Amino acid sequence: MSPPTEFPRVLSELVRTNQAFLNYAAIHAYTLELTLPQLDIILTLGHAFGMTFKRLGEKTLITKGTLTGIINRMEHKGLVQRIASKTDGRSQIVRLTTAGQTLFEQAVPEHLDYVNQLFKEYSLEDIATLESTLLRLRKAIFAAHGDGSEKPVDEIAGWCTQVKAVCKNYQEGDVVGPC
Amino acid sequence: MSPPTEFPRVLSELVRTNQAFLNYAAIHAYTLELTLPQLDIILTLGHAFGMTFKRLGEKTLITKGTLTGIINRMEHKGLVQRIASKTDGRSQIVRLTTAGQTLFEQAVPEHLDYVNQLFKEYSLEDIATLESTLLRLRKAIFAAHGDGSEKPVDEIAGWCTQVKAVCKNYQEGDVVGPC
């Protein structure tokens, strides 16, 4: 089979659709005077009585360097608080404040209604098809990485660094370790 | 029908799959000592003998404020150059330098092969299904915006601002213009 001659349109479509959705979701977040990552965090914390940074990063796919900054800004807005872990001196628990909880209770029905109306013309089968095709692609991506398992964010990030190093070294002709 | 009680898993899947793909693509960009947006610009410019910022922004979905900064950095790397437009005093043409063109010729086959191998287990029908389900969602998002047409980036951005203003005003009980 001859080498491919153009960028797969389906991947362009993936990126465009994702961007369109994020812009759409950001509009509603904006009415709550939140950014999208901040809203995502509120929706994640609202279902828990506090969460470690590690866990919160895993659930929201925000890397830890970035997460520290976002939590700082949300703490400054009075939406969350940090509580030292009783069981791990390194850890802190992030919890919604009373104001954060109030915002969560307001935001949830609004946001769910807002995003679910995208699917008002969809059947359950339509939704299942879209979801399974996306999952299949995500699995293909992980398979192409050479590791079929899905990893927590920082492991993925750490692993990306390793793969990048291997790619770069391989390009330069160096001996590489086991892949 | 009762109000939805959870965030649609399919949208979480969209965001995760997109992020997985961007991480995957970034790995290859990294071997070329480029960021993903920079690689995207090189792949876009490589097929043209120069392009205005406006056109480049439309094709890459990068807003113009951001694009100026990226082109500055690429110019500093010696990959692109700016040429004043002969027909519009406001415009500049962005064109790959010789080094940029060389990198383009190296990058294209590598990158196309790299991303196309995600689909080695896919049939043409599989790809078409994924693409059409994504396109349908994207159209649903635009429909939910209240405007079924797809717009160039800045128009979309400008339009988002208008919608945000209307949403915000509506929340506050003000009289709003026609929607």
Next chain:
DNA sequence: CCTATTTAGTTCTAATAAGAACCAAATATA
């Protein structure tokens, strides 16, 4: 022809993104 409006690209601001380096705490190993 003159005035008003729109547009192309730049500058600026705030937020986010990714990831390396760091330090202290936890865990693993000998």
Next chain:
DNA sequence: TATATTTGGTTCTTATTAGAACTAAATAGG
């Protein structure tokens, strides 16, 4: 028990993101 390694969160750096405000140029309208 002591040493080595890993981990949680922070700080720092670089890049990107979005969008408002700006200036000069182009276009529209009277």
